[in-house]
Amino acid sequence: MKIVLGCDHAGVEIKDAVIAHIKSKGHEVVEVGTYTTDSCHYPIYAAAACKKILSGECELGVLICGTGIGMSIAANKFDGIRAACCSDVFSARLTREHNDANVLCFGQRVVGIGLALDLVDAFLDAEYANSGNHLTRVALLKDIEEGKL
Ligand code: RB5
Secondary structure, eight states, rough: EEEEEETTTTTHHHHHHHHHHHTTTOOOEEEEEHHHHHHHHOOHHHHHHHHHHHSOOEEEEEEEESSSHHHHHHHHSSSSOHHHHHESHHHHHHHHTTTTTOOOEETTTTTTTHHHHHHHHHHHHHHOOOSSHHHHHHHHHHHHHTTOO
């Protein structure tokens, strides 16, 4: 898969290890910044990453900020993006399987590098269930985006 990775200054310190790990799993990584610890604004990088997914260039995304929360709030402003802020492996797996999440967010100030890589593994290795109530519920999310619900 082609995975887009974005972060802000509060996520930049672990991003290289995350990228190396994703590549070691056989995936391609497209970076959208930031690249330094200079203070910056997470919505800019969340938007850049989400556009790569919505254009079809990338299949899934990983966004890192201090908490993961700002990135997830920003990413979920985009129709078609289902971003989950996770700090446990179970949620990172289930958000792919049940919510068809296409963006994983986490916080460098919340998780250590070991847990960060486990979150990435759980998210990238899982597959959307694509059946039954999960289909219905993800379709209802689309209805919300389209103002039908
Ligand atoms: C930056 O200080 C911090 O607010 C940001 O990285 C993120 O945690 C916001 O949700």
